[in-house]
Amino acid sequence: MTDAAEEVRAPATDGKLNRGALSWAVFEGGRDPFVILITIYIFMPYVAGSMIGDPVKGQEIISQWQQWSGWAVMATAPFIGASIDKLGGRKGGLALIVGLMIPLTAALWWAKPDGTGLSVATTMLFAMTVQVLFAYNEILHNSLLIRAAGMHAAHKASGLALSLGNLFSVLALMFTAWAFALPGTVDWGWVPKTPLFGLDPATHEPERVVAWLAAGLLLFGSIPLFIWTPDAPRTGTPITRAFAQGAAELWRMLRTVSHHRDAAVYVGARMFFVDGMNGVLVYAGVFAVGVMKWGALEMLAYGILLSMFAVLGGFVGRWLDAAVGPKNAVAIEIAMSMVGLTAFLGMSPDTILFFWPYDASAYPPLWDGPVFQTWPDVVFVLVGFSNAIFITAQYASSRTLLTRLTPPDQTGAFFGVYALSGVATAWLAPTLVNLGTRVSGTQQGGFATLLVLLGVGLLGLAWVRGGGKTWILARTES
Numbered sequence: 001m002t003d004a005a006e007e008v009r010a011p012a013t014d015g016k017l018n019r020g021a022l023s024w025a026v027f028e029g030g031r032d033p034f035v036i037l038i039t040i041y042i043f044m045p046y047v048a049g050s051m052i053g054d055p056v057k058g059q060e061i062i063s064q065w066q067q068w069s070g071w072a073v074m075a076t077a078p079f080i081g082a083s084i085d086k087l088g089g090r091k092g093g094l095a096l097i098v099g100l101m102i103p104l105t106a107a108l109w110w111a112k113p114d115g116t117g118l119s120v121a122t123t124m125l126f127a128m129t130v131q132v133l134f135a136y137n138e139i140l141h142n143s144l145l146i147r148a149a150g151m152h153a154a155h156k157a158s159g160l161a162l163s164l165g166n167l168f169s170v171l172a173l174m175f176t177a178w179a180f181a182l183p184g185t186v187d188w189g190w191v192p193k194t195p196l197f198g199l200d201p202a203t204h205e206p207e208r209v210v211a212w213l214a215a216g217l218l219l220f221g222s223i224p225l226f227i228w229t230p231d232a233p234r235t236g237t238p239i240t241r242a243f244a245q246g247a248a249e250l251w252r253m254l255r256t257v258s259h260h261r262d263a264a265v266y267v268g269a270r271m272f273f274v275d276g277m278n279g280v281l282v283y284a285g286v287f288a289v290g291v292m293k294w295g296a297l298e299m300l301a302y303g304i305l306l307s308m309f310a311v312l313g314g315f316v317g318r319w320l321d322a323a324v325g326p327k328n329a330v331a332i333e334i335a336m337s338m339v340g341l342t343a344f345l346g347m348s349p350d351t352i353l354f355f356w357p358y359d360a361s362a363y364p365p366l367w368d369g370p371v372f373q374t375w376p377d378v379v380f381v382l383v384g385f386s387n388a389i390f391i392t393a394q395y396a397s398s399r400t401l402l403t404r405l406t407p408p409d410q411t412g413a414f415f416g417v418y419a420l421s422g423v424a425t426a427w428l429a430p431t432l433v434n435l436g437t438r439v440s441g442t443q444q445g446g447f448a449t450l451l452v453l454l455g456v457g458l459l460g461l462a463w464v465r466g467g468g469k470t471w472i473l474a475r476t477e478s
Contacts, residue, residue: 029164030221041303055290070427083246180206273457279429313392
């Protein structure tokens with residue numbers, strides 16, 4: 001189907017969000033908590049610290065499985081993205097994907113610490129299968145944006161979807177803390193005396209219940225989309241032909257980008273630094289459990305705070321873009337992420353930033369709350385704030401920089417390769433973390449390998465011409 005035909009069939013919203021667009025945004029709100037609850041802050045740290053019982057071995061095993069899921073996404077997701085327009089309808093594929101994601105996510109509840117439920121291998125198989133399906137889900141969902149919101153309201157629907165993803169995730173973390181983690185640990189009147197529904201902290205049910213919460217939110221977010229968001233019409237093209245045409249289109253996009261040196265170098269550099277930043281996000285939870293010895297309550301509080309601070313990243317990215325130009329903004333954001341990652345490596349319960357020893361018995365608690373009572377805890381959280389802000393800002397500035405380096409009439413092809421670059425090296429960070437953890441026998445050794453990806457990306461960015469503030473002004477004046 002041609003782009004013109006798509007625009008004709010897209011709703012004329014006059015910049016307003018109709019029911020279909022709102023339903024499209026709500027779907028992302030229900031989907032994103034899987035990443036926050038399962039991948040980053042609660043479930044995977046529980047698997048490493050409690051199911052496997054050794055955070056170092058846990059980081060090694062988790063990174064190994066994520067490496068395999070990254071290979072699967074790399075080998076399949078670009079072809080799905082390039083072929084979807086050839087097939088037409090998206091809702092059938094989305095229904096199948098969601099129908100698999102929900103029960104597989106919910107089944108993680110039976111990942112018990114005593115080995116009587118799912119084994120570690122089965123748990124990781126289920127979780128990584130959902131992670132691959134999540135990537136397919138994003139492709140099909142994103143491809144419905146224009147049809148749901150129209151050209152004039154697409155940016156509003158996209159922004160609302162990101163906001164709802166953060167909002168639902170924060171609310172899910174807050175509910176989990178209030179209902180399951182805080183009861184029995186604090187004597188606050190607004191907190192239940194015991195965990196709701198009789199969940200037993202001794203068997204880590206407050207951590208495992210996030211599997212049901214993530215599955216329930218996905219189901220909740222899916223219903224409006226399948227009812228009200230319009231689908232694209234089916235083309236009748238056979239699947240094999242659609243994939244063949246998609247592969248040819250990918251090749252054309254790559255050839256287009258290769259004719260523009262600076263954009264090609266930038267996309268290549270981004271493949272490294274974005275994978276490094278994703279690695280910092282994904283492994284920070286496992287790192288905190290193993291190195292800082294945090295439990296479920298600390299991880300819930302950490303997730304809530306960082307999710308809230310991540311919202312500032314969009315504003316910081318926009319401010320840096322305007323102040324120094326998007327290329328310099330991205331360079332600053334990478335450099336700050338490297339500083340934050342290095343600071344993480346120098347933290348432990350009895351050390352602050354490599355050089356300052358800390359004896360908790362020699363100092364009174366900083367406050368009488370249930371979490372973050374020592375200076376190492378507080379500094380670790382503050383470093384996390386910095387990472388959340390600058391990594392989020394990078395996502396915003398990176399898109400802006402690409403628009404400054406591409407011909408306006410070829411933006412579609414360049415953003416196609418931009419999306420491809422986001423999955424082509426999805427296996428690289430897990431591979432390096434796995435290798436570093438195995439060789440060094442420490443979580444720090446595995447986490448430190450991410451500095452290589454960030455450094456290579458920053459070095460590659462230095463070879464990109466254009467995208468600075470003076471270049472933008474010159475282009476504007478011309």
